[in-house]
Amino acid sequence: MSTGQIEAASERPKVSPLYDPRVRSIAFQVILCLVIAFVVYEAAANAVENLRRQNIATGLGFWNNAAGFPISQSLIDYSEQYSTYGQAFWVGLLNTLLVAVIGIVLATMLGFTMGVARLSKNVLVAGVARWYVEIVRNLPLLLQLLFWYNAVLKALPDVRESAKLPFSIFLNNRGLYAPRPDPQPAFDFVWLALAIGVVVTVAFRYWARKRQEKTGQQAPVGWVTLAMIVGLPLVTYLALGRPLNFDIPQATRFNIGGGMVLQPEFLALLFGLTIYTGAFITEVVRAGILAVSHGQTEAAFALGLRPNQTTKLIIIPQAMRVIIPPLTSQYLNLTKNSSLAVFVGYPDLANVFTGTVLNQTGQAIEVVGITMLVYLTISLGTSFAMNIYNSRKALVER
Amino acid sequence: MTATDASSFPTPRTDPGPAYVSRATLQPSPPPASTVGPWAWMRTHLFTGPVNIALTIVIALLLAWAIPPLLRFLVIDAIWTGQNREACIYTPDRTVVGACWAFVTDRAAYFTYGSYPMAERWRVNVFFALLAIGVVWLLNLKAPRRDIGGIYFFVVLPIVSYILLVGAPWLGLRTVETNLWGGILVTIVCSAVGIVVSLPLGIILALGRRSTMPAAKLFSVIFIEFVRGVPLITVLFMASVMLPLFVPYEFQPDKLLRALIGIALFAAAYMAEVVRAGLQALPRGQYEGAMAMGLSYWQMMGLVILPQALKITIPNIVNTYIGLFKDTTLVVIVGIFDFLKTIEAARIDPTWGAPTVSATGYVYAAVFYFICCYLMSSYARGVEARLARADKR
Numbered sequence: 001m002s003t004g005q006i007e008a009a010s011e012r013p014k015v016s017p018l019y020d021p022r023v024r025s026i027a028f029q030v031i032l033c034l035v036i037a038f039v040v041y042e043a044a045a046n047a048v049e050n051l052r053r054q055n056i057a058t059g060l061g062f063w064n065n066a067a068g069f070p071i072s073q074s075l076i077d078y079s080e081q082y083s084t085y086g087q088a089f090w091v092g093l094l095n096t097l098l099v100a101v102i103g104i105v106l107a108t109m110l111g112f113t114m115g116v117a118r119l120s121k122n123v124l125v126a127g128v129a130r131w132y133v134e135i136v137r138n139l140p141l142l143l144q145l146l147f148w149y150n151a152v153l154k155a156l157p158d159v160r161e162s163a164k165l166p167f168s169i170f171l172n173n174r175g176l177y178a179p180r181p182d183p184q185p186a187f188d189f190v191w192l193a194l195a196i197g198v199v200v201t202v203a204f205r206y207w208a209r210k211r212q213e214k215t216g217q218q219a220p221v222g223w224v225t226l227a228m229i230v231g232l233p234l235v236t237y238l239a240l241g242r243p244l245n246f247d248i249p250q251a252t253r254f255n256i257g258g259g260m261v262l263q264p265e266f267l268a269l270l271f272g273l274t275i276y277t278g279a280f281i282t283e284v285v286r287a288g289i290l291a292v293s294h295g296q297t298e299a300a301f302a303l304g305l306r307p308n309q310t311t312k313l314i315i316i317p318q319a320m321r322v323i324i325p326p327l328t329s330q331y332l333n334l335t336k337n338s339s340l341a342v343f344v345g346y347p348d349l350a351n352v353f354t355g356t357v358l359n360q361t362g363q364a365i366e367v368v369g370i371t372m373l374v375y376l377t378i379s380l381g382t383s384f385a386m387n388i389y390n391s392r393k394a395l396v397e398r
Numbered sequence: 399m400t401a402t403d404a405s406s407f408p409t410p411r412t413d414p415g416p417a418y419v420s421r422a423t424l425q426p427s428p429p430p431a432s433t434v435g436p437w438a439w440m441r442t443h444l445f446t447g448p449v450n451i452a453l454t455i456v457i458a459l460l461l462a463w464a465i466p467p468l469l470r471f472l473v474i475d476a477i478w479t480g481q482n483r484e485a486c487i488y489t490p491d492r493t494v495v496g497a498c499w500a501f502v503t504d505r506a507a508y509f510t511y512g513s514y515p516m517a518e519r520w521r522v523n524v525f526f527a528l529l530a531i532g533v534v535w536l537l538n539l540k541a542p543r544r545d546i547g548g549i550y551f552f553v554v555l556p557i558v559s560y561i562l563l564v565g566a567p568w569l570g571l572r573t574v575e576t577n578l579w580g581g582i583l584v585t586i587v588c589s590a591v592g593i594v595v596s597l598p599l600g601i602i603l604a605l606g607r608r609s610t611m612p613a614a615k616l617f618s619v620i621f622i623e624f625v626r627g628v629p630l631i632t633v634l635f636m637a638s639v640m641l642p643l644f645v646p647y648e649f650q651p652d653k654l655l656r657a658l659i660g661i662a663l664f665a666a667a668y669m670a671e672v673v674r675a676g677l678q679a680l681p682r683g684q685y686e687g688a689m690a691m692g693l694s695y696w697q698m699m700g701l702v703i704l705p706q707a708l709k710i711t712i713p714n715i716v717n718t719y720i721g722l723f724k725d726t727t728l729v730v731i732v733g734i735f736d737f738l739k740t741i742e743a744a745r746i747d748p749t750w751g752a753p754t755v756s757a758t759g760y761v762y763a764a765v766f767y768f769i770c771c772y773l774m775s776s777y778a779r780g781v782e783a784r785l786a787r788a789d790k791r
Contacts, residue, residue: 029613036617043644050643122450123443124457138771139764140724143738147760336629342731354635364639372628372636379627 047365054362062361063089069356071347073263085357092352093374099266099348100335103273107334108327110274111281118286129282136279141337144276149268149344156264159255168248170256176267179246180260186243193236197228204228265346269338277334284330288323289315321393328386332379339375349374471496471754472761480504486752497758498750505744509762512580512735518572521562522583528555528562529590537777539784556594563587576654580735582766584654588661588726588736593719595662600669605699607674618670625667630728634660638732657729665722672718676711677703710785716778720771738763 017023051058063086070080075094078087117129136144154173157163162172170177201224208219237244249259292315300310339350349371358367415421432438444454475496477486486498502509511519532555535547563583565573579587606618625633637660642650651659680703688698708715730739744750745759 025611029611032613032617046646047643050647053647120450121443121446122453124454125450128457134772135768138720138768138775140727140738140767142727142730143760143763143767146738146742147764151757151760339629339631340728342631350629350631354632358635358639364635364643368632368635368640372624372632375629375632376624376627380623 056362056364058363058366060366062357062363062366067357067360069360071352072345073266073347085361088352088357089349089370092347092349095346095352096335096338096341096348096350099269099273099341099346100338103270103277103334103338104331106270106274107277107281107330110278111330112285114278114282115285115289118282119289133279133282136275137283141272141276142340142343145268145272145340145344148271149264153264153268162251162256164251168259170249170251172256173264174261175264176262177249177256177259178262179248180258182245182247184243184245186240187237189240190233190237190243193233194229197232201225201228263346265341265344268344269341269346269348272340273334273337276337277330280330280333281327284323284326285319287326288319291322292318324393325386325390328382332382335378336375471757478503483748483750483752483755486750486754488753495752495754497761498752498754499758501744501750501752501755501758502762505740505750508581508744509737509740510582512583512740513578514580514583515572515574515578518565518574521571521574525559525562525583526586528558529586539781552594552598556591559587559590576652579654581740582737584729584734585723585726585737587654588658588729589719589723591658592661592665592722592726596665596669596722597715599662599666600673601704603666603670604673604677607670608677622667622670625664626671630660630664630725631731633664634728634732636660637663653732654734657732657734660732661722661726661729664725665718668718668721669715672711672714673707675714676707679710680707713778713782713785716774716781720774720778723770723774724767737766 156173162170341348480500532551565571688702741759
């Protein structure tokens with residue numbers, strides 16, 4: 001067999017370049033690039049011209065200028081007089097992360113509870129879960145936030161008539177007053193004990209899994225985890241003589257002193273985000289559980305597993321594979337939706353930066369650009385981690 | 399057991415057999431009393447085991463605690479007529495005030511049209527009617543000539559609506575500035591523009607993302623991932639404060655147009671991902687078959703791939719529109735009076751300063767959004783069920 005024949009057969013037929021797919025493809029892409037380059041160039045030229053005309057400074061020089069505006073809630077030191085726009089940025093970012101992290105934890109708990117309830121045989125339980133999902137998912141988040149803020153939290157009695165809850169918690173239209181934990185220096189050892197507990201647990205679980213794969217013997221993983229993560233810090237805490245005091249809020253005649261205050265803005269945003277995202281997580285969990293076919297349960301029973309073993313070893317691991325990717329995108333949605341803080345006045349990144357800082361500096365391109373970049377980093381970082389997770393957990397087919 | 403039930407059993411044999419063989423066919427005995435009837439239903443659905451009994455009791459108590467006051471507030475103690483706040487405030491002989499529906503009926507026109515001039519409001523009504531025709535035509539899968547319906551919805555309707563709402567002096571229609579628009583009109587305009595622009599743009603982006611041309615793919619991926627990675631609020635801010643910087647000074651877009659551009663671009667990125675999922679769901683054989691028939695790229699897409707891909711994507715497209723419809727509430731941030739903003743504005747207006755006005759306004763808004771979104775999601779579920787039936791054969 002001569003190679004010449006094959007070469008002759010694979011040679012492209014002579015066509016006019018006008019109809020050659022490769023020529024067409026390259027021409028199209030060149031035109032596309034030129035059009036986009038032209039649009040970008042025009043936009044940049046217009047921006048330079050408009051900025052010059054309106055006398056707006058450019059660049060990131062404003063970052064170290066004094067901010068001169070107060071922020072109602074801050075996790076780091078921030079003062080109206082001395083702090084810079086850069087510090088305001090960090091305050092806003094931390095506030096965004098704070099509400100997002102707490103919201104994610106609460107929404108996950110709510111969503112998993114409701115997702116299981118949605119599949120309950122008890123019609124009342126299933127009905128409540130179903131109508132929760134139907135109502136919450138069909139109303140705009142903004143409407144829910146305004147409702148929680150204006151119609152619930154702002155409508156609470158004022159300070160003098162605070163509602164008194166157990167554990168010295170007070171609720172009024174200025175927020176929720178709760179005891180503030182005040183750790184003594186010795187409390188650091190409790191943190192240390194917790195860290196040791198976590199490390200030991202991880203190592204023990206790894207060892208137990210290896211041993212079970214090799215010998216089939218099971219280790220009491222659950223009890224060891226409980227003892228290490230809860231027991232060890234607790235014993236340390238008691239042994240050191242309870243090095244944790246509480247600053248308890250005291251109701252005086254006109255005000256409440258001491259303790260810590262959760263502002264109504266924060267609470268409204270947290271409630272709104274938790275309840276809204278919780279409804280979406282409910283549906284994710286329900287779909288995930290339903291995705292595990294009934295044959296899996298039957299096969300597990302046939303092998304002699306008990307119902308709770310079936311749930312733990314067969315159903316949950318397979319349901320989690322379906323649940324986790326959409327769950328992550330719900331977490332991202334919650335983080336992005338926390339930018340609705342603007343509407344209730346919670347000082348998150350969008351509120352502090354695209355709100356106040358943008359108004360004061362007028363540097364729209366830089367300020368909006370930085371804000372977008374932060375959200376983009378969070379989103380892309382999470383999806384990147386998700387892709388790695390997915391490729392590890394995906395079903396390996398023959 | 400009735401006679402018809404018995405007749406379905408084989409007729410008893412006629413020849414007398416041995417005496418120990420029964421002549422009559424035995425009727426099946428009824429199920430045990432413990433498994434039928436309302437009592438058994440309650441046992442299996444409400445009172446299985448101690449945990450379920452406890453849950454049932456707790457939920458029943460909660461419902462009994464929550465529903466009567468809610469009904470009292472919304473219906474029994476509600477105030478239905480009145481001209482201003484006097485109707486809904488506390489007076490010595492009216493110590494309980496329920497929902498203030500008088501507020502909603504009084505400001506209903508404002509909630510629907512915003513400040514659109516009274517004399518021109520018929521134009522808005524005509525627009526609503528034209529839009530309704532387009533939506534029914536396009537969504538009813540059995541409607542005749544849905545191809546013309548598509549052209550009507552995506553080409554004719556936008557042009558006619560623009561002339562109708564903005565005005566055309568050469569037709570005798572007075573120009574109405576967009577800063578007078580408001581209420582349901584703006585909410586509908588925002589979502590309609592989002593729908594009309596985002597579907598074609600989303601299809602192009604999805605095709606670009608699946609294209610073999612690296613440049614087209616790169617630009618599509620960058621656009622889609624960028625827009626999906628940031629909150630809508632920042633996109634609206636970008637459209638509202640950055641867009642004016644990027645266009646020539648003499649040609650500043652008006653406020654509503656800026657928000658519409660923001661919404662349309664945002665929706666397009668999400669639509670692109672929905673369409674891409676539909677494209678990926680089609681088996682390769684469809685592409686290969688179309689290419690083997692000698693169809694060009696656009697013929698293949700237009701005649702073979704997109705009709706199938708879009709059909710299976712309809713439920714997801716509708717779900718995206720539900721999200722878009724809810725998201726239009728965020729245009730408030732750039733100073734546009736959408737439906738929710740008109741309620742906010744009316745609720746703090748001193749003319750109607752009464753204790754329950756805010757709650758009533760929110761309930762009204764909730765009912766409006768709930769009905770719209772519920773209808774859309776029911777439609778999506780219906781189409782999904784229909785497609786599932788078609789797949790089963």
